[in-house]
Amino acid sequence: xxxxxxxxQTGGSGSTLVQAGGAVTYxxxxxxxxxxxxxxxxxxxxxxxKKERENPDSLISEIVDKIxxxxxxxxxxxxxxxxxxxxxxxxxxxxxxxQLKEDYTKYLISNNLSKATQKIHxxxxxxxxxxxxxxxxxxxxxxxxxxxxxEIILEKIVQPVEEVLGMDNILDLYQDDVMAMIYFLTGNxxxxxxxxxxxxxxx
Numbered sequence: 705x706x707x708x709x710x711x712x713q714t715g716g717s718g719s720t721l722v723q724a725g726g727a728v729t730y731x732x733x734x735x736x737x738x739x740x741x742x743x744x745x746x747x748x749x750x751x752x753x754k755k756e757r758e759n760p761d762s763l764i765s766e767i768v769d770k771i772x773x774x775x776x777x778x779x780x781x782x783x784x785x786x787x788x789x790x791x792x793x794x795x796x797x798x799x800x801x802x803q804l805k806e807d808y809t810k811y812l813i814s815n816n817l818s819k820a821t822q823k824i825h826x827x828x829x830x831x832x833x834x835x836x837x838x839x840x841x842x843x844x845x846x847x848x849x850x851x852x853x854x855e856i857i858l859e860k861i862v863q864p865v866e867e868v869l870g871m872d873n874i875l876d877l878y879q880d881d882v883m884a885m886i887y888f889l890t891g892n893x894x895x896x897x898x899x900x901x902x903x904x905x906x907x
Contacts, residue, residue: 792897845899
């Protein structure tokens with residue numbers, strides 16, 4: 705999937721022009737320092753997907769447990785994506801975020817996703833979920849500026865996921881799709897754009 709957005713990529717050889725919400729743009733050289741266990745896990749999912757493509761009769765449309773898990777709102781009191789972003793002071797991101805979340809949600813719950821495809825999405829969503837909660841709430845609690853927060857999101861979440869996809873981007877997922885996953889998880893309350901004083905400072 706490649707969502708249609710205003711994100712554009714230009715740059716020299718080996719560089720990526722990164723933009724999130726129209727606010728942060730810079731060139732970043734890809735070093736591909738992804739841990740070997742991540743490489744191995746993603747490679748296995750890619751091989752499973754390729755084998756599945758070779759045998760169309762094996763395709764099923766059932767939803768894997770991890771996708772069902774991330775598709776459910778986990779807050780006892782529902783708060784929409786727009787209110788979450790307003791509360792965190794990201795009013796300017798609402799239109800951008802809402803469109804990405806809406807498109808990704810429709811894509812993810814569509815009936816034409818194979819089991820292997822869903823497992824790749826679940827793998828990426830899980831990585832985003834963990835990375836965001838490790839780095840962003842702590843940075844917010846430390847009083848980092850919104851520009852610094854966006855740089856952390858790009859460095860700790862978007863670019864590492866891009867490195868994983870760069871091994872074999874069989875689903876054609878790009879920066880806008882990674883941001884869509886972030887907002888999808890935000891909408892379902894798995895990640896929050898607010899500080900967390902209880903988060904260990906050493907993480």
